[in-house]
Structure formats: C-alpha cells, structure tokens
Amino acid sequence: xxxxxxxxxxxxxxxxxxxxxxxxxxxxxxxxxxxxxxxxxxxxxxxxxxxxxxxxxxxxxxxxxxxxxxxxxxxxxxxxxxxxxxxxxxxxxxxxxxxxxxxxxxxxxxxxxxxxxxxxxxxxxxxxxxxxxxxxxxxxxxxxxxxxxxxxxxx
Amino acid sequence: xxxxxxxxxxxxxxxxxxxxxxxxxxxxxxxxxxxxxxxxxxxxxxxxxxxxxxxxxxxxxxxxxxxxxxxxxxxxxxxxxxxxxxxxxxxxxxxxxxxxxxxxxxxxxxxxxxxxxxxxxxxxxxxxxxxxxxxxxxxxxxxxxxxxxxxxxxx
DNA sequence: ATGGATGCAAACGCTTTGCATAAAT
DNA sequence: ATTTATGCAAAGCGTTTGCATCCAT
Numbered sequence: 001x002x003x004x005x006x007x008x009x010x011x012x013x014x015x016x017x018x019x020x021x022x023x024x025x026x027x028x029x030x031x032x033x034x035x036x037x038x039x040x041x042x043x044x045x046x047x048x049x050x051x052x053x054x055x056x057x058x059x060x061x062x063x064x065x066x067x068x069x070x071x072x073x074x075x076x077x078x079x080x081x082x083x084x085x086x087x088x089x090x091x092x093x094x095x096x097x098x099x100x101x102x103x104x105x106x107x108x109x110x111x112x113x114x115x116x117x118x119x120x121x122x123x124x125x126x127x128x129x130x131x132x133x134x135x136x137x138x139x140x141x142x143x144x145x146x147x148x149x150x151x152x153x154x155x
Numbered sequence: 156x157x158x159x160x161x162x163x164x165x166x167x168x169x170x171x172x173x174x175x176x177x178x179x180x181x182x183x184x185x186x187x188x189x190x191x192x193x194x195x196x197x198x199x200x201x202x203x204x205x206x207x208x209x210x211x212x213x214x215x216x217x218x219x220x221x222x223x224x225x226x227x228x229x230x231x232x233x234x235x236x237x238x239x240x241x242x243x244x245x246x247x248x249x250x251x252x253x254x255x256x257x258x259x260x261x262x263x264x265x266x267x268x269x270x271x272x273x274x275x276x277x278x279x280x281x282x283x284x285x286x287x288x289x290x291x292x293x294x295x296x297x298x299x300x301x302x303x304x305x306x307x308x309x310x
Numbered sequence: 311a312t313g314g315a316t317g318c319a320a321a322c323g324c325t326t327t328g329c330a331t332a333a334a335t
Numbered sequence: 336a337t338t339t340a341t342g343c344a345a346a347g348c349g350t351t352t353g354c355a356t357c358c359a360t
Contacts, residue, residue, distance in 0.1 A: 001316075021359070023315060043350080058317050063350060065315090081288055082234045083325095083349075098280050109276055117269050118291060125253050125262060126296035133236055134289045136273060141281035156341070176334060178340060198325080213342050218325060220340090238324080238350095 001025050001057045010034070018072040025057050029065045030074055033089040040078070040086040040097075040106045080106070080135045096132075100140035102147070156180050156212045165189070173227040180212050184220045185229055188244040195233070195241040195252075195261045235261070235290045251287075255295035257302070 001024045011030040015022035028050050033039070041049070047062040066087055069075035076090040080099050086106075095110040114134070122129040139147070156179045166185040170177035183205050188194070196204075202217040221242055224230035231245040235254050241261075250265040269289070277284040294302070 021314065023358085025316075060318080060351075061316055067351095068315095077237075079234065079237045082232070082240055085237055085349080098277070098282055100282070101285060107280060109280070111272050111276060114269050114272050117266050121264055121266060122253070122291050122293055125264070126299075127253055127255070127291060127293035128295075128299050129291065129293045130256060131292045132290065133292070135287065136277050136282065136284065137286045137288070138277055138282035138284045140283075144281075144283050176339065178333080180341075215326075215343080216341055222326095223340095240324080 001028070001055055001061070014074070015072075018074070020068060020072060024055065025061050025065050026068065028055050028057065029062065030069055033069075033075060033087065037089050037091065038108060040088050042086055046087065078135075079133055081137065096134040096136075098136045098138070098140075100143055101137050102139050102143035105140055105142075156183070156210060156216070169229070170227075173229070175223060175227060179210065180216050180220050181223065183210050183212065184217065185224055188224075188230060188242065192244050192246065193263060195243050197241055201242065233290075234288055236292065251289040251291075253291045253293070253295075255298055256292050257294050257298035260295055260297075 011027050011034060012022045015026050015030060020026055029046060032046060032050055033041075043063050043066055044059065046066070047057065047059050050057055050062070066075060066077070070077050070087075074090055075087050077085060077087055078097065079085050080097055084099075093110065094115055095108045096114070098107040098109060099105075118132055119129065166182050166189060167177045170181050170185060175181055184201060187201060187205060188196075198218050198221055199214065201221070202212065202214050205212055205217070221230060221232070225232050225242075229245055231243050232240060233243060233252065234240050235252055239254075248265065249270055250263045251269070253262040253264060254260075273287055274284065
C-alpha cells in the first residue's frame with residue numbers, strides 16, 4: 001500500500017515521533033481513528049472502511065498496524081465481552097462503556113466514584129494496577145421501545 | 156457418557172427442576188462447579204478435570220452442557236479480557252474480579268458503592284440493565300515480589 | 311544493504327455445528 | 336415414539352504467523 005500523495009497528515013508526525021516508520025498503512029489506520037474520535041471498531045470494520053475509501057490494505061496488515069498502535073499508546077483495545085474486541089483512539093481519558101446488546105451501540109461514560117473505588121480496591125488486594133475492563137450491558141432506550149412499543153398503533 | 160451409579164447427587168434434582176434431563180454429563184459439570192465454589196475455569200479445564208476423575212466426556216459436550224447451564228442460570232460465563240472466557244458457579248451474589256496478568260490468579264470482590272453507581276449510570280443512559288463485566292487487571296503481590304525481589308538474596 | 315513493513319496463504323485456538331447414534335421420557 | 340443429549344469430525348470465526356517480496360532509510 002503506497003502513500004497517497006496527499007497533504008501532510010497530523011498522524012504521520014506522531015507516528016514518526018513514536019519510532020514507527022509512518023507507512024501508508026499506519027497513517028491510514030491512525031488517521032481513520034482520529035477522524036472518528038469516540039468511535040469503536042473491530043479490526044475488520046476498520047479494514048473495511050479504509051478499503052472503502054480507496055486504499056487497499058491486507059487484513060493482516062490491519063491487525064499488525066493496530067497492534068503497533070496499541071503498543072505505541074495511540075490506540076486502546078477494549079474487550080466488551082466474548083468475541084467483542086474493539087479498537088478506539090486512546091485519548092488518555094479514563095472511561096468505560098455502555099453496550100446495547102440488541103443494536104450494538106456503544107456509549108462512553110466516566111464515573112469518578114467508580115474510578116476512585118477501583119484504585120482503592122486494587123490497593124487493598126495488593127494488586128499493582130495495570131488496567132480495567134468495565135462494560136455495562138443492556139438494552140438501550142431505542143431498542144426497548146422497538147421491542148415493547150408503549151402503545152402499538154393499529155395499522 | 157452413562158450415569159455413574161453413585162449416591163443421589165444434589166445437582167441432579169436442580170437440573171430436573173430446571174427442565175433439563177439431568178444426564179451424566181450435565182451432573183458432572185454442575186457438580187464439579189458446585190464442589191469448587193468460587194473457582195473460575197475455562198471450558199477446557201472443566202473438561203480436563205472431569206476426564207481426570209474417570210468420566211470421559213467429549214469437549215463439545217462440555218461446551219454444550221455449559222451453555223445449557225448458563226441458560227438455566229446455574230452458571231455464569233465471565234469474560235475477563237481477550238481470550239479469557241471462564242465459567243463459574245452462579246451464586247446469585249453480584250461480584251467482580253481481580254485478575255493477575257502474570258500468574259492468572261483470580262480473586263473476587265464486591266463493592267456496594269460501585270454496584271450502586273452502575274445502576275444509576277444505566278438508568279441515566281436509559282439502558283435496561285442486563286449485566287456487567289468488571290475486571291481489574293494487574294500484578295498480584297506475590298508476582299510483583301517475584302519480579303522485583305525487595306532484597307535479592309545471594310545464593 | 312539493512313531492517314522494518316506488506317501481501318498472501320496457511321495455521322492457530324476457542325467454540326459451534328451437522329449428522330448419525332444413543333439415551334431418557 | 337418422540338424428544339433431548341452425545342460423540343465425532345468438520346467447520347467457523349477472529350487473530351496471528353511464516354515466508355517471500357517490497358519499501359524506506
């Protein structure tokens with residue numbers, strides 16, 4: 001995948017500073033995630049979106065690049081339950097996720113109380129804290145309304 | 156896998172009440188989890204332990220039985236990060252997990268404050284709450300000591 | 311020329327499934 | 336007789352890897 005000769009991309013600089021080459025594939029992935037901040041995507045989705053925009057890149061390259069970006073700290077890999085591994089831009093802000101099990105929609109939230117308790121609990125158990133996974137699963141308002149319409153209108 | 160003609164097993168009754176047949180395989184799995192309350196096992200581990208105790212059962216049967224038990228509410232399937240899907244007895248008590256990323260040891264905890272916040276947050280976002288996944292990952296005290304011995308003794 | 315990055319295909323680990331057989335009601 | 340469960344082998348899915356090639360320095 002060759003570099004498209006477009007205007008200078010902010011992602012490129014950051015990549016080089018992190019010691020990566022800043023190849024077209026790396027730029028494409030990081031750039032996509034930066035442009036969709038607060039989006040959550042599977043590796044395959046990211047691959048598909050980039051392909052849709054004209055640059056073709058192999059799926060295994062997408063995985064390799066994502067792993068590099070995670071290691072370099074640009075991207076976070078969140079596991080929201082079985083077979084639900086998503087990538088998001090690492091903004092540095094601690095946050096957790098709400099997941100609608102019907103439509104798959106994902107929202108972010110951050111609760112200082114929970115965050116404080118987490119630290120306290122890790123300390124209490126003597127755990128040198130590395131990371132956390134917190135996701136609340138449920139049915140979002142829209143899906144609940146669709147499933148149990150408040151007043152099914154006659155047609 | 157035929158029923159071993161042992162003494163009446165508490166698991167059997169519960170299974171029948173839940174509408175399952177209470178076959179040898181079902182009893183073996185549920186019984187194992189009941190005898191190791193607060194244990195956390197992969198499907199393969201459960202399969203191996205049961206095989207080790209003499210009853211041979213196919214791995215796919217183990218998966219099928221585990222799924223039945225989850226659906227019937229006897230067992231919970233907890234996903235603790237990627238490729239870490241474990242089964243535990245469902246005791247009805249809400250709890251979360253601490254995971255040592257070095258030795259894999261798992262501890263349970265339950266924090267009323269966190270639990271309260273969870274409910275509040277789900278409500279605030281209009282999410283009909285179904286379940287949650289919370290795991291704290293880190294290095295447990297024992298592993299930390301092994302990695303950074305406070306005073307490496309000369310041999 | 312060197313070391314990293316890529317494409318491709320093949321392998322991986324975990325989990326599920328199709329199908330024929332066997333067991334329970 | 337009918338439904339449900341089992342073993343076995345094969346397929347599924349998401350992800351990783353080996354290897355030859357390619358690209359950037």
